Amino acid sequence: MGITLSEDHQMMVDAVRNFARAELTSRDVEWDHTETSCCTELDQLYDMGLMGLRVPEEFGGLNVPTVCYAHIIRELAYASPSVAVTIAVHSMVCEIVNQFATEEAKREILPRLAEPGNLSAFAISEPNSGSDPASARTRARKIDDGYQLNGTKMWVTNGITGRWFVVLARLNDGDNSNALSMFLMDAQQVGVDRNIIHGKMGIRGSETAEMSLEDVFIPEQNLLGEPGWGLRIALSALDGGRIGIASQAVGIACACIDLMVGYAKERVQFEEPIANFQAIQWMIADSQTEMMASQQLIDQAAWLKDQGRSYTQAASMAKLYAAEAANRIAYRGVQVHGGYGYSNEFRIEQFYRDARITSIYEGTSEIQRVVIARNLLREA
Numbered sequence: 001m002g003i004t005l006s007e008d009h010q011m012m013v014d015a016v017r018n019f020a021r022a023e024l025t026s027r028d029v030e031w032d033h034t035e036t037s038c039c040t041e042l043d044q045l046y047d048m049g050l051m052g053l054r055v056p057e058e059f060g061g062l063n064v065p066t067v068c069y070a071h072i073i074r075e076l077a078y079a080s081p082s083v084a085v086t087i088a089v090h091s092m093v094c095e096i097v098n099q100f101a102t103e104e105a106k107r108e109i110l111p112r113l114a115e116p117g118n119l120s121a122f123a124i125s126e127p128n129s130g131s132d133p134a135s136a137r138t139r140a141r142k143i144d145d146g147y148q149l150n151g152t153k154m155w156v157t158n159g160i161t162g163r164w165f166v167v168l169a170r171l172n173d174g175d176n177s178n179a180l181s182m183f184l185m186d187a188q189q190v191g192v193d194r195n196i197i198h199g200k201m202g203i204r205g206s207e208t209a210e211m212s213l214e215d216v217f218i219p220e221q222n223l224l225g226e227p228g229w230g231l232r233i234a235l236s237a238l239d240g241g242r243i244g245i246a247s248q249a250v251g252i253a254c255a256c257i258d259l260m261v262g263y264a265k266e267r268v269q270f271e272e273p274i275a276n277f278q279a280i281q282w283m284i285a286d287s288q289t290e291m292m293a294s295q296q297l298i299d300q301a302a303w304l305k306d307q308g309r310s311y312t313q314a315a316s317m318a319k320l321y322a323a324e325a326a327n328r329i330a331y332r333g334v335q336v337h338g339g340y341g342y343s344n345e346f347r348i349e350q351f352y353r354d355a356r357i358t359s360i361y362e363g364t365s366e367i368q369r370v371v372i373a374r375n376l377l378r379e380a
């Protein structure tokens with residue numbers, strides 16, 4: 001669909017599709033029912049190189065183009081939206097380290113990020129700081145050989161199993177956004193206290209944690225970029241991250257469409273398959289159109305990123321549209337299933353819940369509109 005991938009990249013996407021549909025679907029249902037983390041069951045993904053999708057080849061990764069990466073995340077989300085976001089967040093951290101870490105930190109950490117035991121996380125949000133990351137209160141204090149972090153982070157995906165955390169903190173009690181800096185933290189140390197957040201509506205196989213930091217040590221070389229670059233790094237990482245979440249939304253949308261088509265052909269009412277009713281056909285037609293439009297927006301944003309061109313607005317449009325479309329499509333999926341769609345005996349019920357998060361994290365739909373409008377108004 002849309003953009004043409006190279007033969008090698010298309011083969012990779014096909015391999016991920018086959019693997020995900022065969023291996024992840026039933027496990028995803030189980031993770032959802034039992035609310036257990038998928039993060040401890042990623043061995044096959046490491047074997048396939050999927051944890052190094054955005055790690056340069058010289059450091060042992062696959063370094064696939066963003067366009068290919070987006071299609072891989074879609075295929076994972078079709079089978080497991082939880083695994084898709086686990087890898088999307090990890091890949092975002094790989095990109096941050098590659099772009100902003102010192103040479104020393106890159107050489108030490110990047111090869112490890114593609115290896116088991118080195119899952120990573122992105123810790124920006126706090127209990128009182130969400131859409132407005134500039135209000136973060138976590139503090140960093142300069143000490144002799146590095147920095148010391150204190151504060152609380154909220155909603156950290158991969159936050160329990162993860163080892164390498166990108167953490168936004170306010171340096172030396174500075175009050176304005178120029179004081180925000182970004183640090184690469186090894187979570188395997190005293191002072192890092194992590195608690196799982198249970199009771200999520202969806203993506204219940206994805207690990208989400210609250211984390212408190214008490215005098216946590218960051219070596220000098222693990223400051224990312226320059227002091228004061230925290231917000232700039234967070235926002236540029238989120239531009240790329242939004243392509244991943246938009247792709248997660250399209251994966252969910254594709255799965256919902258396949259489920260509604262399959263069910264509509266089998267379910268008989270008034271002595272004929274409900275697929276014969278125009279009302280059902282329209283729901284299917286609208287869903288397919290919106291899903292394809294989402295994919296085109298994603299391909300465009302990913303292509304711009306691969307060209308090294310500005311893609312902030314394109315990524316926000318892709319995320320806004322794909323997330324809102326996935327929610328509409330999942331809603332229609334339940335509608336086509338009637339009462340059965342309201343039961344967790346049917347997979348569509350889970351996708352309805354999973355779709356909801358795509359319009360919230362990595363910037364709510366309202367924040368995407370703020371970004372898009374701000375860009376347009378600035379250009380005008």
Ligand SMILES: Cc1cc2nc3c(=O)[nH]c(=O)nc-3n(C[C@H](O)[C@H](O)[C@H](O)COP(=O)(O)OP(=O)(O)OC[C@H]3O[C@@H](n4cnc5c(N)ncnc54)[C@H](O)[C@@H]3O)c2cc1C
Nearest residue numbers: 122123124125129130131155156157360361362363364366
């Ligand atoms: C399952 C899950 C996983 C997550 N993973 C991570 C993660 O790995 N790392 C991380 O750092 N964070 C993570 N988050 C946090 C997520 O990014 C935030 O929840 C999100 O950015 C919204 O922030 P908030 O929840 O504080 O809502 P708020 O910012 O309090 O927003 C509440 C409402 O106000 C609206 N609003 C706020 N500001 C404006 C505005 N200027 N104009 C219009 N409307 C506005 C919002 O759109 C929303 O509707 C995760 C969250 C969840 C639920």
